[in-house]
Amino acid sequence: MIEPMVKRPTPTNHEFCYRALQARDARFDGCFFTGVTSTGIYCRPVCRVRTPKPENCRFFNLAAQAEQAGFRPCLRCRPELAPRHASGQPLGQAWSMQDACAILAGQAAALMDAPHAPDGPALTVHALALRLGISDRHLRRIFEAQWGIPPLTYLLTRRLLCAKQLLTDTPLAVSQVASMSGFTSVRRFNAAFATHYGLNPTQLRQRHAGAPGSVKGDGIHVSLSYRPPYDVAAILQFLHTRELTGLEVVDTTAASLHRTLALHDGQQWLSGWLLARFDADRCRVNLQVSDSLCSMLPTVLARVRAWLDLDADPLPIDQLLHTDFPGASGMRVPGTPDGFELAVRAVLGQQVTVAAARTLTHRLVTRFGTPIDTPLTGLNRLFPSPQALAAAQGDELGALGIVKQRQAAIVALANAVLRGQLSLNSGADVSTTLTQLQALPGIGEWTAHYIAMRALRWPDAFLAGDVALHKALGLQGTGQSAKAAQAASRAWQPWRSYAVIRAWARLASTQASVTPGSE
Numbered sequence: 001m002i003e004p005m006v007k008r009p010t011p012t013n014h015e016f017c018y019r020a021l022q023a024r025d026a027r028f029d030g031c032f033f034t035g036v037t038s039t040g041i042y043c044r045p046v047c048r049v050r051t052p053k054p055e056n057c058r059f060f061n062l063a064a065q066a067e068q069a070g071f072r073p074c075l076r077c078r079p080e081l082a083p084r085h086a087s088g089q090p091l092g093q094a095w096s097m098q099d100a101c102a103i104l105a106g107q108a109a110a111l112m113d114a115p116h117a118p119d120g121p122a123l124t125v126h127a128l129a130l131r132l133g134i135s136d137r138h139l140r141r142i143f144e145a146q147w148g149i150p151p152l153t154y155l156l157t158r159r160l161l162c163a164k165q166l167l168t169d170t171p172l173a174v175s176q177v178a179s180m181s182g183f184t185s186v187r188r189f190n191a192a193f194a195t196h197y198g199l200n201p202t203q204l205r206q207r208h209a210g211a212p213g214s215v216k217g218d219g220i221h222v223s224l225s226y227r228p229p230y231d232v233a234a235i236l237q238f239l240h241t242r243e244l245t246g247l248e249v250v251d252t253t254a255a256s257l258h259r260t261l262a263l264h265d266g267q268q269w270l271s272g273w274l275l276a277r278f279d280a281d282r283c284r285v286n287l288q289v290s291d292s293l294c295s296m297l298p299t300v301l302a303r304v305r306a307w308l309d310l311d312a313d314p315l316p317i318d319q320l321l322h323t324d325f326p327g328a329s330g331m332r333v334p335g336t337p338d339g340f341e342l343a344v345r346a347v348l349g350q351q352v353t354v355a356a357a358r359t360l361t362h363r364l365v366t367r368f369g370t371p372i373d374t375p376l377t378g379l380n381r382l383f384p385s386p387q388a389l390a391a392a393q394g395d396e397l398g399a400l401g402i403v404k405q406r407q408a409a410i411v412a413l414a415n416a417v418l419r420g421q422l423s424l425n426s427g428a429d430v431s432t433t434l435t436q437l438q439a440l441p442g443i444g445e446w447t448a449h450y451i452a453m454r455a456l457r458w459p460d461a462f463l464a465g466d467v468a469l470h471k472a473l474g475l476q477g478t479g480q481s482a483k484a485a486q487a488a489s490r491a492w493q494p495w496r497s498y499a500v501i502r503a504w505a506r507l508a509s510t511q512a513s514v515t516p517g518s519e
Contacts, residue, residue: 014057031085105146271382331501434449
C-alpha cells in the first residue's frame with residue numbers, strides 16, 4: 001500500500017498515478033484509468049495483470065478519454081465495473097469556488113451516466129442541452145473544456161460499457177442489449193462495438209462463456225466495486241435498525257441484504273428480489289438479481305449503487321470531516337432502491353422514534369403491499385405502489401394508527417409521483433424537488449432534506465432541526481439549536497449529509513438507548 005494521500009491522483013501527475021497502479025490501490029479505483037501503449041488496452045488501477053513499464057503508461061480521468069485515445073477496455077479487470085468517477089460530485093471545499101460551466105459539465109456527465117429507459121427515446125446531446133437549459137454549442141464547449149472530450153464521445157462510451165456488462169453477465173439477446181444500452185438499432189450497435197473494441201458482441205459473449213457472472217438458473221449474478229475504506233458494519237446496522245418484515249432482511253453476521261423491489265419499465269410493473277453480499281476483501285458487492293428484473297438490469301444496478309453509496313470517494317470527504325468526526329472515514333450515507341418508498345417512510349417517521357416508524361410502516365406494507373413469492377426466506381411482500389396509496393381512504397390509513405396530517409402527506413406524495421410531477425431518485429434536480437416536496441401538505445424542511453439525503457443522493461443535505469443531531473453536536477437545550485447547527489454545518493459543506501451520518505453514529509455509540517434519525 002502506498003502512503004496515505006488526501007487527494008485524488010490526476011493524469012498530469014504521472015508518478016502519483018504510477019505508484020497507485022503499482023500498489024493496486026483500490027482507493028483510486030475509477031478515479032483514473034491506465035492506457036498501456038504496448039498493448040492498446042486500458043485498465044483500472046486494481047487490475048491484477050503484470051504492471052506495465054512507466055514509459056508505456058498513459059493516465060486518464062475517464063474511460064471515455066482512454067477510448068478516444070484509441071485504447072480498448074481490459075477484459076480482465078473490466079472497466080465497466082469500476083466505481084463511477086466523481087464527475088458530477090463536488091470536490092470538497094473547492095466545489096464552492098467552481099464556476100458555473102464546471103458544475104454544468106459535471107451535471108451533464110451525471111445525466112449521461114443514468115441508465116437508459118428501455119421504452120424511452122435514446123438520449124441525445126440536444127435533449128441533454130435542453131434539460132440543462134443551455135444550447136447544444138454551449139454544452140459541447142463547456143464539456144470539452146472540463147473533460148477534454150465531446151459529450152457525444154462520453155455518451156457513446158457509457159453506452160458501450162453498459163452493453164459490455166450486459167453481454168458478459170446476462171443471457172439477454174443482442175437486440176435487447178442494444179436497446180437497453182441506448183442504441184437506436186442493432187446495426188449501429190454492432191458497428192460501434194466492433195469499431196471500438198475490435199470484436200463483435202457475440203464474440204465478446206463467447207469469450208466470457210461460463211464465467212462466474214453468467215446465469216446459473218437462480219438469477220443474474222454481477223459484481224459492483226467500491227472504493228475503500230467502507231464501514232460495512234455501520235451501513236448494515238443502520239439498515240437493520242429500519243428493517244421491514246417481509247420486505248427486507250439485513251444479516252449483519254453474513255454481511256448481506258435481501259429485499260423485494262418493483263420497477264416500472266414504462267408499460268408495466270416488474271417485480272422481483274435482490275440479494276447483495278459484501279466482499280470486503282475484494283472491495284465489492286456481489287449482487288444477485290431475480291430473472292424477472294433482468295430487462296431492467298441497468299436501472300437495478302444504478303439503484304443498488306445509490307442504495308449502498310458505492311460511488312462515494314472517501315478521500316475528499318474525510319479530508320473535510322476528519323477533524324470534527326475522527327475515525328469515521330469509511331461511513332457512507334445509506335440510500336434507497338426506491339425513492340417513493342423512502343419518502344413514505346420518512347413521512348411516517350416524523351417526530352417519532354425509529355421503532356415506532358418501523359411499526360407504522362410494517363402495518364402499511366401489510367395492508368397495502370402486494371404479496372410476492374421469492375426463493376429467499378423472509379421476503380414475501382412488495383412495498384405499496386403509488387397507485388395503491390393514492391387510492392387509500394382516510395379511515396383505512398387511520399386504522400393503522402397514521403394521523404391525518406401524515407395521511408394527507410402520503411396521498412399527496414403518491415399522486416405527485418403518479419402524475420409525473422415529482423421524481424424521487426438520484427439524478428433529480430435537488431432544488432426543484434425540495435421546493436416541490438415542501439409544497440405538499442405535511443412535508444416540512446426536515447422531511448424534504450431527509451429525502452434529498454437518501455433518495456436524491458444529495459451529499460450536502462442537512463437536517464438542521466433534527467433533535468438527535470442536536471444531541472450529537474452538544475447543542476440541545478441552547479434555545480436556538482437549529483440555527484446553531486446550521487451555523488456549525490457551514491464548515492462541512494458540501495459533504496453535510498456525511499456529517500449527519502457521522503454525528504448520528506457518534507451519538508449511537510455513546511448513548512445505546514438512543515436511535516438517531518428517523519424512519
